[in-house]
Amino acid sequence: MIEIETPFLAEAARSLRAGERVAISGVVYTARDAAHARLLALLDSNQPLPFPLTDSIIYYVGPCPPPPGQIIGSAGPTTSSRMDRYTPRLLQLGLRCMIGKGPRSAPVVARPGAVWGGLFRRHRWGRGAAGQYHPQPARDRFCRSGYGGCPRAGAGSFPGPGAGGCAGEHVPLIFY
Amino acid sequence: MRELSVDQISAAVSQLCIQANRQLPTDVRAGLWAALEAEDSFTARDVLEQLLENCAVAERDGMALCQDTGMAVVFCDLGQEVHVTGGALEEAIQAGVRRGYREGYLRPSVVADPLQRVNTGDNTPAIVHYAIAPGDSLTLTVAPKGFGSENGSALKMLTPSDGWEGVQQFVIETVARVGASACPPLVVGVGLGGTSEKAVWLAKKALLRELTAANPDPQYAAREAELLQALNGLGIGPAGWGGHTTALAVHIEPFPTHIAGLPVAVNLSCHALRHASVTL
Numbered sequence: 001m002i003e004i005e006t007p008f009l010a011e012a013a014r015s016l017r018a019g020e021r022v023a024i025s026g027v028v029y030t031a032r033d034a035a036h037a038r039l040l041a042l043l044d045s046n047q048p049l050p051f052p053l054t055d056s057i058i059y060y061v062g063p064c065p066p067p068p069g070q071i072i073g074s075a076g077p078t079t080s081s082r083m084d085r086y087t088p089r090l091l092q093l094g095l096r097c098m099i100g101k102g103p104r105s106a107p108v109v110a111r112p113g114a115v116w117g118g119l120f121r122r123h124r125w126g127r128g129a130a131g132q133y134h135p136q137p138a139r140d141r142f143c144r145s146g147y148g149g150c151p152r153a154g155a156g157s158f159p160g161p162g163a164g165g166c167a168g169e170h171v172p173l174i175f176y
Numbered sequence: 177m178r179e180l181s182v183d184q185i186s187a188a189v190s191q192l193c194i195q196a197n198r199q200l201p202t203d204v205r206a207g208l209w210a211a212l213e214a215e216d217s218f219t220a221r222d223v224l225e226q227l228l229e230n231c232a233v234a235e236r237d238g239m240a241l242c243q244d245t246g247m248a249v250v251f252c253d254l255g256q257e258v259h260v261t262g263g264a265l266e267e268a269i270q271a272g273v274r275r276g277y278r279e280g281y282l283r284p285s286v287v288a289d290p291l292q293r294v295n296t297g298d299n300t301p302a303i304v305h306y307a308i309a310p311g312d313s314l315t316l317t318v319a320p321k322g323f324g325s326e327n328g329s330a331l332k333m334l335t336p337s338d339g340w341e342g343v344q345q346f347v348i349e350t351v352a353r354v355g356a357s358a359c360p361p362l363v364v365g366v367g368l369g370g371t372s373e374k375a376v377w378l379a380k381k382a383l384l385r386e387l388t389a390a391n392p393d394p395q396y397a398a399r400e401a402e403l404l405q406a407l408n409g410l411g412i413g414p415a416g417w418g419g420h421t422t423a424l425a426v427h428i429e430p431f432p433t434h435i436a437g438l439p440v441a442v443n444l445s446c447h448a449l450r451h452a453s454v455t456l
Contacts, residue, residue: 034293064240064283073281074240079324079357101324102357102416 007055008096028057028099032078036086043089054094061099077101084108177259178312180456182268185260185314188454189272192318193248194280196452197240200231203387204363204424204449211361211414211421220419224361227414227447241448242359245282246320248273248302249380257312266304269316273302276318285323305377317384319451325362325444328354331376334438343368343440344403350442351407351423356416359446363387364407364426367441369433379443382427384451391428400426414447 004012006026016022029051031039042049060080064073080100087098088107098108205228212224234241250269254260260268277284277299284299309315330350334342347366355362367378390397403426413419424447433439 062243062283062285064243064245065281067239067281073283074234074243074245076243078244079327081357101359 006057008057009055010096013096024057026057028059030059030061032060032062033082036083036090040086040089043093052094053090055096056094057097057099058090058095059099060101080104080108177257178255179259179261180314181261182263182265182271184456185265185268185316186272186275188316188456189250189269189318190276190279192316192452192454193273193276193282193320196318196320196450197245197280197282198238199235199452200241200448201387201451204447205231207387207424208361208447211424215414215419215421217413217419219417220414220421223414223417223419224421240280240282241450242322242446243283244285244322244324245277245299246322246450247286247326248277248299249319249321250302250304251307251315251317251319251381251384252304253307253309253315253317255309255311255313257310258314269304270300270302273318274298274300282320313455315453315455317451317453319380319384321380322359322446322448325358325446328358328444329376329379329442330354331372331439331441333372334440335436336438338438340399342438344406346440347403347426347442348406348410351412351444352410354444355407355410355412355422358444359448360412360416360423361414361421361447362407362423363445363449364403364423365443365445366403366426366428367431367443368428368439369431370439371434371437372439372441374431375439375441376443378429378431379441382429383443383445383449385427385429387425387449391430393430396428396430400428403428 002016002022004022004024004026006024006028008024008026039049060078060083061075062078063075066073077100079102080098081102081104083098083100084105084107087095087104091108098104208224208228208231212221212228215221215224231241233239250273252265252269254265276282282299284295284297286296286299286301287293288296328350330346332346334346343366347364351362351364363383365379365382367375367380367382369375370378390400404423407423407426408420410422411418411420412422414421
């Protein structure tokens, strides 16, 4: 198990090998299709982004509403390839890591220093890991489709997704 | 003539939405256990163990199996001797979905317009498929459909000379192309024949069949087994990280078709093949 803290620096990413298990601590931003479209629109109009991209981690997720007494509903990664159209530009601007499921397109996978992953160990498909994952409400709703993104999710200890790749390799990284 | 009130129907739909999203049917769980037995790699076994643990946790804690609680697909088989009282049947079903998703803390995932994309906030409208049946009962099935797998759906209008070989090739190509994103191990519904829309409907309907139940026609049972073996030979495996279990089952639903056609449709379900039914 490799411990990763955010910001996720280039040296830490370079030391990873596909198939390794990692645990992430720190801040992870959540964004899906609609949030990505808005990020790109902001970039196109030279406006500031709602969070710093450099060495950041984006988790492709739209959780269920929290039941009473819970801080989050079920949460797990959505299909990464839907973001492929937006990702190369974000990578150029310093995005380090993406957490989602399914294969990525060549421009995403081939980017040196980019890390992508997908399946959670304890905090995974269909399961909100209450108590370990501490989302902070977005300051304002970032997209109208509702679950497209709520930029900031703090993670105390962000236990594991499993499986992605790094540095051009197609073999999975496993996040714990 | 038997009377059923719209309130009864709404309450049933609401309860089914919650049940389907929290409890994986026992046949699907058994399929995941069987897959675990069949896998030998660490990663494949690890993924399947996680999926099974996820089922247990979802049921224990009353949480959705998956954050994508789907677009609600409702099959409504209405006995022709049933008289629905107190309002419109369609509205009763939609009201049930609205209530079920709200009370179950299920994610509203529906946008009102496919291009404007503003969330309706209550997961309606549901997609409702009606069938008129003999008798005086009403059977409702709620099958929440997540779009990780729904996006892998495909239709091809083959022609007669393509035959079974063409059908196999299309199903295998489809799963090879999209299977890893559709949350495998998959259940693969194949609609064969009819018209284009009939084939797509059959492919969806095929997912509702009990997991280990083969097509009652031995010819199709053999074809299902043949396709399942071919799909599991793709090596996509649980969560797409390699293994012997790309699919838990292939269900083919054939229907008479035109002399000039051989429509084939594929509808995929993720490992969370969710559905719940009740007869009123």
